[in-house]
Amino acid sequence: MSIYLAETDEFVVLDHQSTAPASFGPQSFIDQGTGAVHEDDVRASSGPAAAIPGQVKGWEQAVDDYGSGIPFGDLLQPAVEAARGGFTADENLVREISENAERFCIFPATAELYLEPGCVVPQPGTILANPDLADTLELIAQEGSSVFYEGEVADAMVDTINQPQTTAAPPYPILPGNVTAADVAGYEVNERDAISVDYRGYQVHMPPPSSSGGTTVGEALNILEGYDLAAMPAAQVWHYYIEAARHAFVDQQHYLGDDTTFSGSIPVDGLLSQGYADQVRQKITERATTHQLRSPGDPSRFDADPSAAAVPEPAAGRMGVTSDFSAHNDGAAWEQDNAFSSSETGGAGSAISVQDEAGSMIVGSARNAYVRAASAADAMADSEALVRFRLNDIEGDRRLRIWLRADTWERSTSPRNGYGLEISTSDDTVRLIRTRDGNEVHTLETFTHPRSIDWQWLRYSVEGDRLTFRLWNDAEVEPRQSWTGELRDSSVSGTGTMLMSAIELSGGAPSAGGFTVDEVTLTELNPTAMNNPFEGATDGASWDSTGKFTTQHGTGNSKPEVGAGIDVVDEQGRMTLSGEKFSYARAAAEQTELTDSEILVRFKGEPGNDRRLRFWLRADDWNTLAAPSHGYGVEIKTSDDPEADNVQLLRVRDGNSAWAMRGTRVEMDDGWHWLRFSVRGGGIKAKVWADGEAEPLDWTVWRGDEEIPGPGTLKIAAIESTGGASSGGEFLIDQLSVFDHDAAQPESVAAAEPLKLGSGEEEPGQESTIHLSTSDNDGNVVSFTHTLSYIGGNAMVVPGYGFLLNNQLSGRTPDNAPEGHPNAPRPGMRPVSTQAPTIVMKDGEPVMALGSPGGDTIVTTVLQVLVRTLDLGQSLPDALAAPRVAQRNHSLLGFTLIEPEFADTPEYEALRSQHGHELFTTGMTQGIGSMNAIAFLDDGRVQAVAEPTRRGGGSAMVQLPE
Numbered sequence: 001m002s003i004y005l006a007e008t009d010e011f012v013v014l015d016h017q018s019t020a021p022a023s024f025g026p027q028s029f030i031d032q033g034t035g036a037v038h039e040d041d042v043r044a045s046s047g048p049a050a051a052i053p054g055q056v057k058g059w060e061q062a063v064d065d066y067g068s069g070i071p072f073g074d075l076l077q078p079a080v081e082a083a084r085g086g087f088t089a090d091e092n093l094v095r096e097i098s099e100n101a102e103r104f105c106i107f108p109a110t111a112e113l114y115l116e117p118g119c120v121v122p123q124p125g126t127i128l129a130n131p132d133l134a135d136t137l138e139l140i141a142q143e144g145s146s147v148f149y150e151g152e153v154a155d156a157m158v159d160t161i162n163q164p165q166t167t168a169a170p171p172y173p174i175l176p177g178n179v180t181a182a183d184v185a186g187y188e189v190n191e192r193d194a195i196s197v198d199y200r201g202y203q204v205h206m207p208p209p210s211s212s213g214g215t216t217v218g219e220a221l222n223i224l225e226g227y228d229l230a231a232m233p234a235a236q237v238w239h240y241y242i243e244a245a246r247h248a249f250v251d252q253q254h255y256l257g258d259d260t261t262f263s264g265s266i267p268v269d270g271l272l273s274q275g276y277a278d279q280v281r282q283k284i285t286e287r288a289t290t291h292q293l294r295s296p297g298d299p300s301r302f303d304a305d306p307s308a309a310a311v312p313e314p315a316a317g318r319m320g321v322t323s324d325f326s327a328h329n330d331g332a333a334w335e336q337d338n339a340f341s342s343s344e345t346g347g348a349g350s351a352i353s354v355q356d357e358a359g360s361m362i363v364g365s366a367r368n369a370y371v372r373a374a375s376a377a378d379a380m381a382d383s384e385a386l387v388r389f390r391l392n393d394i395e396g397d398r399r400l401r402i403w404l405r406a407d408t409w410e411r412s413t414s415p416r417n418g419y420g421l422e423i424s425t426s427d428d429t430v431r432l433i434r435t436r437d438g439n440e441v442h443t444l445e446t447f448t449h450p451r452s453i454d455w456q457w458l459r460y461s462v463e464g465d466r467l468t469f470r471l472w473n474d475a476e477v478e479p480r481q482s483w484t485g486e487l488r489d490s491s492v493s494g495t496g497t498m499l500m501s502a503i504e505l506s507g508g509a510p511s512a513g514g515f516t517v518d519e520v521t522l523t524e525l526n527p528t529a530m531n532n533p534f535e536g537a538t539d540g541a542s543w544d545s546t547g548k549f550t551t552q553h554g555t556g557n558s559k560p561e562v563g564a565g566i567d568v569v570d571e572q573g574r575m576t577l578s579g580e581k582f583s584y585a586r587a588a589a590e591q592t593e594l595t596d597s598e599i600l601v602r603f604k605g606e607p608g609n610d611r612r613l614r615f616w617l618r619a620d621d622w623n624t625l626a627a628p629s630h631g632y633g634v635e636i637k638t639s640d641d642p643e644a645d646n647v648q649l650l651r652v653r654d655g656n657s658a659w660a661m662r663g664t665r666v667e668m669d670d671g672w673h674w675l676r677f678s679v680r681g682g683g684i685k686a687k688v689w690a691d692g693e694a695e696p697l698d699w700t701v702w703r704g705d706e707e708i709p710g711p712g713t714l715k716i717a718a719i720e721s722t723g724g725a726s727s728g729g730e731f732l733i734d735q736l737s738v739f740d741h742d743a744a745q746p747e748s749v750a751a752a753e754p755l756k757l758g759s760g761e762e763e764p765g766q767e768s769t770i771h772l773s774t775s776d777n778d779g780n781v782v783s784f785t786h787t788l789s790y791i792g793g794n795a796m797v798v799p800g801y802g803f804l805l806n807n808q809l810s811g812r813t814p815d816n817a818p819e820g821h822p823n824a825p826r827p828g829m830r831p832v833s834t835q836a837p838t839i840v841m842k843d844g845e846p847v848m849a850l851g852s853p854g855g856d857t858i859v860t861t862v863l864q865v866l867v868r869t870l871d872l873g874q875s876l877p878d879a880l881a882a883p884r885v886a887q888r889n890h891s892l893l894g895f896t897l898i899e900p901e902f903a904d905t906p907e908y909e910a911l912r913s914q915h916g917h918e919l920f921t922t923g924m925t926q927g928i929g930s931m932n933a934i935a936f937l938d939d940g941r942v943q944a945v946a947e948p949t950r951r952g953g954g955s956a957m958v959q960l961p962e
Contacts (some may be wrong), residue, residue, distance in 0.1 A: 001058060001368035002194060002207055002837040003066055003701070004846065006779030009392055011839070012066065013207045015190040016058025017830040018051030018259075018808050021183035022395075026814045026825050029175075030180025037813050039177070045103045047161045047177025049794045049807035051831065052187045053148075055786055060145045073141035077653040080137045083802070086129030092926065092952030094124050100792035106170045109337065109799040133802030142541050153801055154184045160798045190260065194839075197221050198271055202870055205842040208268060215837030216859045220248040221866065222277035223284070227481050228873040235910030239318045241867055242887040242896050242917060243284045245860055249889035250293040250343065251677055252859075258830040266822055270303025278310035278477045288917040291596075291680040291741075291894040312457055312478055312519075315384045318743035320377030320498070320522035328354040339520065343373040346412055347504070349512040356458075361500075362514040363398055367507025370412045371514070372499065379495035381405065382525035384461035388518040389961035390422075394451050397426035397506035400515045401433070404462040405496035410438045413501035417492050419444075421460045421469050425451065425513070426506070430484070436491050442443075447485040457873055457890040463488040481690040498522045529591045530714070530738040537568040543587050556625070564718075570762050572734040575716075577611055580689055581723025584625045589738070594618070595710035596741035598678040602691060602734040603636065606670045611638040613731045614650070617679040618712035629655040630708050634677045634686040634701075636668075638729070648683050649703050661703045672734075680741055682706040682892030686862050697912045704892030769835060769853035773934045775846070775942060781934075783849040785858070806834075834858045840866070848876060850933035859898075861885040861929030876935040876945045884928035896919040899928050926951045 001014040028048045029038045041051055063072045089097075093910035097104070097114050098121045104110045107121035107366050113130060116122055120412055139147050147153055161177035194205040197218040204221060206214025223244040229237045259266045270276055276299045283297075302308050314322070323339035332354040334343040343352045347369025349712055351362040361371045380419050383404050391400075399413075399422050406418030414420070416438045422431040424633060434442040444467070455474035461467070468486040472478055483691060502515050519655070533548040543549040543566055555563035555578065566585040575585040596619055605613060612626065619631030633650035635658075645663030652658045661684065672691035685702040718731050722919070787808070794807035812825040824831045836858050837851040849871070852861040854880035861884060870878035883901035891897075895918045905922055911917040927950035935943040946954025 001784075002205060002783040002839050002849075003062070004205070004781040004841075004849075005066065006781075009844065011194040011196070011205045013192040013194050013829070014058050014062055015192050015207065015210060016054035016061075017210045017833060017835075018806055019187060020053050020809055020812075020825075020827060020829045020831070021053050021179045022827045023178040023180075023183075023829055024048065024809060024812075024825060024829070025562075026819060028050050028809070028825060029813050037815050039172070039314070040810075041103075042172050042175065043810040043813075044790060044807050045106065045172075045795045046175035046807075046810070047164055047179075047794075047796075048175055049810035050161045050177060050179070050796070050805040051550075051808040052179070053157075053183055053372045053806060054187055054189060055146045055150045056140060057187060057189050058775075061191075062782075066780075074146065076141040080134050080141065083137060084134035086127040087124055087126050089124060089126045090952050091124045092130075094121060095710050096573050096791045097121050098699055100790075100795060102171070103792060103795035106166050106174065107796050108165060108167065110797040110804070112134055112464060113797055120122065130802045132800055136803060147823055149187055150185045153777055154181060154797075156798050156801055157805070158184060160796055165799060166795060167621060174862060183230055183387060195268065195272060199225055199866070200870060201842060202569055202847060204661055204866070205839045205841065206836055208259075209256055209266055210258040210260075210830035210832055210837045212252045212832045213254060213834045213862070214838070215271055216248045216252040216834070217836050217838070217863050217866070218272050219251060219277065219280075220244040220859075220863050222249065222272065222274055223281055224867065224871075225274075226278065226281050226477070229867065230873070233907075233910070233912060234905070235907040237867070237872070238885055238907055238911060239286070239288065239915040239917065240284065240931070241864065242885065242911075243289060245863060245887040246289055246293060246889050247280050247283065247297065249856075249859070249887070251299070252295045252834075253889065254296040255299070255822060257824075257832050259822075261826060261829045262822045264820070264822065265303065267299045267303035268297030269306045270301070273302040273306040273308070274298070274387060275308045276302040279313070281480050282313045282478060284480065286915060288911075288915050289894060290916060290918060291683055292892050293889050294681055296315075303304070310477060312386060312388075312459070313385050313860050314521040314523045315461065315525060316744050317384070317461075317523040317525045318380075318527035318740065319853040320380065320383065320524050321375050322521045323359075324357070324519050325354045325359050326357040328357075330355050334359060335376075338374045340377055341376040346370045355516075358516050358518040359520065359743070360514070360516055361400070361502045362392075362510050362512050363502050363504045365396070365504065365508065367504060368412065369512075370501060370503040371500035372409065372413055374409070375498040375500075377497050377522050377524075379407075380524040380527070381495045381531075382461075382463040384459065384463075385499065386519070386521040386522045386523070386524055387458045387460060388455060388520075390455045390516050391423070391425050391451060391453050391515045392516060394425045394453060395425065395513055396504060396508075398502060398513060398515070399424050399497075400503050401501045401503070402458070402460060403496075403499040403501070404460065405492055405494070406499045406567050408495050409499070410435065413503040414441050414603065415496070415499055417494070418496055418499065419462050419467055419489070419492055421458070423458075427451075430469070430486060432469070432487060434489065444489055445485065445487050453698070462527065465481070471552075475563045527740045527743040528737055529594060529597065530736065532735060534568050534571050534573050534734070534736075537571060539569050541568045542569065543573060548590055549587040550590060551585070551587045552622075555580045555584070556582040569732075572732045573736070574732055575613070575715075575718040576730045576731055577718055577720040577729035579720070579724060579726070581720060581727075582625060582683060583720040583723075583728065585718050585727065586622065588619075588622070589714040589716075591713050592740075593713055594740055595736075596680045597714070598676065598680070598739040599714065599736065600674070600676050600739070601736040602672055602674055604670070604672045604732040604734075605636065605638050605669065607638050607640045608730045609638060609724075609727045609729075611727075611731070612636065612717075612719050613733075614715075614717045615675070615677055616650075616712075616715040616717070618708050618710040619676065619715040620712050622715070623652070623655045624657075626719040627652045627658045628712070628715055631712055631715070632679045632684050632705070632708055634675065635656065635660075636675070647686065647688055647700055647703055649686060651684075651705060651707060653707055659954070661705060662701050664701045666700060679710075680894075683894055685893060699918070702893055706892070710744075712735075739813070742899050754791050768836060769855075769858065771837065771851040771853050771930075773837075773849040773932055775849065775934055775936075779846065781846050782851045783839050783851045785835040785837045785851050785853070787833060787835065787853075816926035828845050834892070834943065836862045838862055838866075840870075846936045848933055848935045850931060852929045852931040854929035856888040856890065857884075857886045857929040860884070860888065865931060865933070876943060877948075880933065880945055881948050882952060886928050891920070894918060897922050897928060930954065932956060
């Protein structure tokens with residue numbers, strides 16, 4: 001509960017989150033017979049799931065300490081009357097009862113209250129009364145919270161948790177709890193200071209842990225503040241919103257918990273620091289993250305010093321070279337650093353060496369004097385250079401050149417082929433340049449950038465045909481929203497490395513001068529473990545001769561090297577099968593084992609019969625003719641049966657038969673097609689399209705799965721599954737690339753043990769809450785959220801007292817929060833929630849109060865409404881009614897959840913085509929999240945707003961309406 005007290009200008013948070021009993025711990029949901037964690041439905045509807053409720057004490061303390069003077073008992077009377085007289089069940093409530101009917105039917109007291117005889121769900125329009133709850137509320141009104149925590153209500157609650165009263169044959173085990181009267185009597189409300197972030201001049205006040213909602217919303221806002229959202233196209237706004245939420249959620253999932261029972265550090269100050277937001281923002285590009293983030297950022301430096309500044313980070317990719325020259329004495333050669341393979345000079349007075357722990361490039365005063373250095377990095381196709389540099393002076397016409405995709409030196413300061421960025425001391429320009437086939441340096445485009453003798457940063461990348469660069473001053477935060485310059489050019493292909501050079505072009509300068517470089521990093525973007533392995537191979541050569549594969553072929557286990565073949569033709573891999581059943585050819589890649597990887601390959605096979613081409617990732621040794629013992633695969637079948645799936649995702653585990661996880665039908669002729677197959681984290685995806693067509697935005701088939709953790713290698717197999725006179729044939733594969741996503745992981749802090757961050761399901765679970773926002777005539781404001789965790793809690797109504805118990809502990813297992821995690825199961829813990837009751841101020845006056853039910857979607861709902869109102873200038877009613885987008889980092893496939901109406905907006909297609917987002921449309925009839933809020937208008941009026949349609953529509957009113 002977030003409270004603003006107008007008279008004292010004070011913000012108070014009452015943390016009345018439920019607490020675990022003293023008996024709760026890592027073994028509470030472990031089957032002692034098998035040692036396995038109990039299934040979800042067992043945990044959800046069990047005694048150990050119930051935490052000690054805090055709502056009653058929270059209400060009482062709020063009224064006693066901060067109320068208007070009306071006694072707590074009097075305030076409960078409307079609730080007593082509603083419970084006793086009943087209310088009309090609407091369609092939304094009936095839906096919620098329907099979703100929980102099976103659980104409710106297990107417990108007679110619950111079934112009697114919420115279901116008709118025979119466990120039939122009531123119809124909309126049914127009057128639901130709860131006289132037992134009315135009596136309980138009346139008892140609390142008379143005796144205060146003591147009767148709930150130490151009297152007869154407490155005793156009944158303990159009995160219900162420890163000895164659940166169920167039907168004779170429940171569909172699954174109902175676990176008894178182990179709660180004591182002392183656990184209940186010892187409950188205390190924690191009064192906390194609100195956490196606050198300043199967002200574009202607004203002060204946003206939210207609860208601290210044990211709620212994670214405030215910290216997560218605050219971190220996302222800090223990230224977003226680095227972008228001028230109001231000036232952007234809508235698709236770009238929602239792109240940055242999605243990515244900010246994704247990064248804030250991965251931090252939430254690793255760092256947040258109940259700080260009153262956790263002995264370690266919970267880095268709230270670091271997570272909410274502006275420097276950390278600047279650091280995280282560097283990981284966000286114009287392209288979407290297409291996988292679930294598994295590793296958080298590192299807020300520790302910022303937690304120790306919240307004023308610390310971000311340090312520019314290399315792009316995510318395989319490190320080529322990195323150097324800060326700090327390990328070498330003055331005068332040392334650059335190649336002593338191992339980041340450079342050579343350095344040379346030309347012309348009197350030219351010198352290249354280490355000076356003051358930086359790279360010094362001094363160019364003589366004569367025309368065409370030069371210095372140059374070549375990096376020691378392997379050749380790469382796509383790369384990015386991050387360099388801190390300065391111009392030592394701005395005399396003469398000296399040029400600093402940094403080359404990417406460069407081969408050998410052709411002239412004094414330019415390679416035979418390469419793309420370069422050139423910075424001049426003679427004018428305020430930067431050039432993107434090119435050399436090709438040893439010709440003169442060619443200007444691609446010139447950009448304006450002011451000269452400076454201060455330290456500056458350069459980020460320069462060549463990716464595909466796209467050249468981009470960004471320049472900014474050393475003391476500034478990197479402007480991630482735009483590039484200083486960008487263009488497209490496809491004239492320099494292939495691979496190359498980084499070269500650096502400096503040259504004097506005018507001559508006659510008063511003296512030698514030059515440049516200093518520091519913090520030099522070269523990163524390979526889109527690193528590959530294999531690329532075009534058949535290029536240069538002669539016709540008829542074996543795959544083995546390329547040094548990239550070990551191959552086998554034959555018919556069944558009894559006829560090795562008979563009836564099949566595997567060779568190279570026209571620099572393509574060929575796999576030939578005879579008409580005999582189980583004729584096979586297979587190849588195992590000679591590569592480093594990878595956990596996360598992707599293949600892109602062009603393939604061809606004649607339709608008909610049932611030949612199968614399989615590509616496996618995370619694969620170990622061959623176990624059967626065409627499958628390893630462990631691995632994920634994609635299978636292309638030649639079957640022309642229109643009813644048969646011909647593209648399937650496969651999984652094999654423990655040497656069992658390959659299991660088809662998901663399949664679909666794709667129309668394929670006998671021409672060339674492309675396959676992209678990705679295994680990243682728990683996301684398994686494949687897409688197939690015809691050669692010559694644009695790669696589709698959507699994956700052909702996908703599945704979330706975490707059964708094969710890896711690592712493993714690429715394996716390719718072809719097998720004849722039918723046999724017969726007309727069977728047999730061949731597959732051709734070409735332009736095969738294996739992308740190494742392991743090498744492309746950004747530096748981060750790993751959890752002590754892997755967390756289960758999500759599943760293959762893209763929908764939120766049953767988690768839900770209630771929320772209300774209110775204010776009074778004196779300017780006091782309350783934003784209040786409360787939760788049972790699941791709708792229906794643990795499904796147990798306390799007999800004779802009419803209230804449901806929560807199941808807030810059901811998710812606390814060693815599987816999803818191992819020992820040492822801030823949210824790991826332990827005695828007395830308050831399980832971390834995502835509640836985010838929020839109050840927004842500006843210039844000392846309230847602007848709005850808002851909050852939401854909806855589990856993890858609380859965060860995205862609150863964040864989205866704040867962006868729509870504070871950034872985009874929408875009214876509060878319009879912001880609430882707008883279609884929702886929710887990225888919670890819970891999809892193994894990296895998908896972002898959207899409401900159906902969002903798919904009708906112009907930004908939907910732009911998010912997919914321009915930014916690469918994978919959007920999953922929810923089928924939830926109640927929509928994503930829900931909200932009620934109040935706005936304080938400029939003319940002094942208060943505007944109350946609730947959902948127009950979600951969850952059947954909400955309630956919003958003012959006491960003295962116009």
